[in-house]
Amino acid sequence: MLLRAVRPLRRPRRAWRRWKAAHPRTVVAASYTLTALAFALIVAALLLPNKSVQFRLVMFTRIPVEALIGAAVLLALPRRVRPWVAAVAGLGLGVLTVLNLTDVGFNEYLGRSFNLILDWELLDDAQSYLGDTVGGTTAMLATVGVIALIAVLIAAMVWATVRVSALIGRHRSRSSRVLLVVSVVWMTCSALDVQFSGVPVASEHAVAMVRYREQAVRETIRDEREFAKEAKADAFGATPPEQLVPDLRGKDMIFTFIESYGRSAIEDPVMAPGVNRTLDESTRMLEQAGYHAKSGWLTSATYGGSSWLGHSTFLSGLWIDNQNRYRTVTSGDHLPLTKVFRKTGAWDTVGVMPGVQKGWPEQKYYGLDKVYDAFALGYRGPKFSWSTMPDQFALEAFQRLEHGRKRDKPLMSEVILTSSHQPWGPIPKMVGWDELGDGRIFGPIAKAGNDPKKLVTDSQRSKEEYGKSIQYSLTSLTQWLARYGTDDTVLVFLGDHQPIARVSGDHASRDVPVSIVAKDPKVLEKIAGWNWSDGLRPAHDAPVWKMDAFRDRFLTAYGSTPRPSNG
Structure with missing residues (x-):
C-alpha cells in the first residue's frame, strides 16, 4: 500500500x-x-x-x-x-x-x-x-x-x-x-x-x-519622556478662574476648524482664484452684517492628515506632532483653550464633531459639557465619502440644538467642519437654509457628484475639487454667521493642516490661515498689535506663528493673568 x-x-x-x-x-x-x-x-x-x-x-x-x-x-x-x-x-x-x-x-x-x-x-x-x-x-x-x-x-x-x-x-x-x-x-x-x-x-x-x-x-522614546515633563508646566495652569479671559465675558465664542484648509488654498494658482473670490465675497457679506475680521498664518504641527494633532496643538499651546504626545497631553491636566472657558464657570461648553463616529474620551480633557457626534446631529442624508454630513447641515444642527437656544450663560463651542476632507468627491452644494430638513435633500447632490475613485490618482482634478470643497466650507460658515450671529458672537476659525502633497505640492509649507471675526470692535482692538491682515484673507507676508503659540497669545490679549503651574 x-x-x-x-x-x-x-x-x-x-x-x-x-x-x-x-x-x-x-x-x-x-x-x-x-x-x-x-x-x-x-x-x-x-x-x-x-x-x-x-x-x-x-x-x-x-x-x-x-x-x-x-x-x-x-x-x-x-x-x-x-x-x-x-x-x-x-x-x-x-x-x-x-x-x-x-x-x-x-x-x-x-x-x-x-x-x-x-x-x-x-x-x-x-x-x-x-x-x-x-x-x-x-x-x-x-x-x-x-x-x-x-x-x-x-x-x-x-x-x-x-x-x-x-x-x-x-x-x-x-x-x-x-x-x-x-x-x-x-x-x-x-x-x-x-x-x-x-x-x-x-x-x-x-x-x-x-x-x-x-x-x-x-x-521617539526620548521625546516621550521629555514631553511628559513639558506638558506638566503650564503658564496659565494656576490662574484663578476670575482672571481668565475677562475681556471676553458675555461673548459667544466659537472655535472652528476647517478640514485641510491650508495656505495652498489661498496661494496655489489652481485653487487660489476661486478660494480668494469666496473669501473676498464673504468678507464683504460679513461687513454688511456688521462683522469685521483679522487674519494671519499659523504653522501646523501636522500635514496632510491626523487632524487631531493640529486641533490639540492649537488648543493646548503645546507642539503635538505625534500620537504619543497626543495621548500624553489629553490624559493630563494641561489647560486647553476650550477648557479655559469652562474653568471660569461663566460659559456653557459644547462640541460639534460630525467626524466622530465612536467613543471620544477626549471630551473630558477639552472641557466640553456636551458633544454632538455624527449620530447626534439628526442627519439622515448620504455620506460624502469620508465626511458624514455636509458642513451646512452640521452648522444648522448646531444652531437648532445649541446656539439658537435661550440660556443663562454665553456659549463656548468647538466646531469641526469636515466637507473639505479628502478625497474631495463628491462635494456638497449649498441649499436653502430653510430647506435642509433632516439632510435627505443632499441625496441627488451626492449621486450627481464626482466618483472619488477617479480623483485619487489625478493631481489636477484633485486640486480643482479640493478648492471647490474649501469654497463650500467657507461659504457654509460665513453664511451661517451672517444669518445667526449676534452682537456678542466671536468666531475664531482656521485650517487644521495643509492638504496632501498631491494637492499642495512636494515642498509646500505647513502654514494654515486663521481668522478672528467679531461685531464688537473692542474684540479686534485687543489684537491690533498682532499686525494681522484685515478681512478673511491673510496677506502673503502676514505674520506666521507656530500653531502652539496661539493659546498663550490669545489668553494674554484678552486679559488673562499668567499663573504658572509646574505639575
Whole structure:
C-alpha cells in the first residue's frame, strides 16, 4: 500500500527530469534568468528610495556597499550555514523594503516617514478612509491584497538571497574575483565622489535607512519622556478662574476648524482664484452684517492628515506632532483653550464633531459639557465619502440644538467642519437654509457628484475639487454667521493642516490661515498689535506663528493673568 502511494509522487519528478534532459538550453536560459532576477531584486531593495519624488532610474544604477559586504560574508561562511544566513538576510531585506514602501505612502499623505512605534494604529484609519472612498468590499479586498503582496515580497527576497548565496557557494573562486573588482570600483567612486546625474555611484543607502530608523526609535522614546515633563508646566495652569479671559465675558465664542484648509488654498494658482473670490465675497457679506475680521498664518504641527494633532496643538499651546504626545497631553491636566472657558464657570461648553463616529474620551480633557457626534446631529442624508454630513447641515444642527437656544450663560463651542476632507468627491452644494430638513435633500447632490475613485490618482482634478470643497466650507460658515450671529458672537476659525502633497505640492509649507471675526470692535482692538491682515484673507507676508503659540497669545490679549503651574 505504501509503495502504491509513493509511486504517483515519483512520476511528476521523473517527467520533470526527462523534460530537463530534452530541453537543456531552455533550462539553462531559465536558470540564468532567475539568477539575474534574484540579483535585480536584491539590488533594487538595497537602493529603494522611501519618497516617490526619488523614484528615478539613476537611483537604481548605483553600487550598494551592503551587497558587497553580504557577498563577502557568504563567501566566508561554511556551506551548511550559508543558506540559513542568506534566508535571515533576505527576511531582513524584505522587511526593510516593506518599510521603505510604507514610507512612500506616509510621505505622500502625511509629509513624513512611518514611525515604527507610533503609527501602527493609523493603518486602521487608512483602511476606514479607503472604505469611505471606494467602498467597504473594495477596501477589504485591497487590504487582503496588500497583506498578500507583503508576504510575496518578503518570500521573494528570501528566495533571491538564498539563490544568490548558492551561486556564490558553487563558484567561490570566480565570485571572489568579481567581488574584489566591484569593491575596488566602489571604493574608487566613493573616494572620488563620482556622481551620475547628481547621484553618487557608491551607495550606502540601506545602511543609512537602518540607521535612520534606529535613530527615529531612540528619538521617539526620548521625546516621550521629555514631553511628559513639558506638558506638566503650564503658564496659565494656576490662574484663578476670575482672571481668565475677562475681556471676553458675555461673548459667544466659537472655535472652528476647517478640514485641510491650508495656505495652498489661498496661494496655489489652481485653487487660489476661486478660494480668494469666496473669501473676498464673504468678507464683504460679513461687513454688511456688521462683522469685521483679522487674519494671519499659523504653522501646523501636522500635514496632510491626523487632524487631531493640529486641533490639540492649537488648543493646548503645546507642539503635538505625534500620537504619543497626543495621548500624553489629553490624559493630563494641561489647560486647553476650550477648557479655559469652562474653568471660569461663566460659559456653557459644547462640541460639534460630525467626524466622530465612536467613543471620544477626549471630551473630558477639552472641557466640553456636551458633544454632538455624527449620530447626534439628526442627519439622515448620504455620506460624502469620508465626511458624514455636509458642513451646512452640521452648522444648522448646531444652531437648532445649541446656539439658537435661550440660556443663562454665553456659549463656548468647538466646531469641526469636515466637507473639505479628502478625497474631495463628491462635494456638497449649498441649499436653502430653510430647506435642509433632516439632510435627505443632499441625496441627488451626492449621486450627481464626482466618483472619488477617479480623483485619487489625478493631481489636477484633485486640486480643482479640493478648492471647490474649501469654497463650500467657507461659504457654509460665513453664511451661517451672517444669518445667526449676534452682537456678542466671536468666531475664531482656521485650517487644521495643509492638504496632501498631491494637492499642495512636494515642498509646500505647513502654514494654515486663521481668522478672528467679531461685531464688537473692542474684540479686534485687543489684537491690533498682532499686525494681522484685515478681512478673511491673510496677506502673503502676514505674520506666521507656530500653531502652539496661539493659546498663550490669545489668553494674554484678552486679559488673562499668567499663573504658572509646574505639575
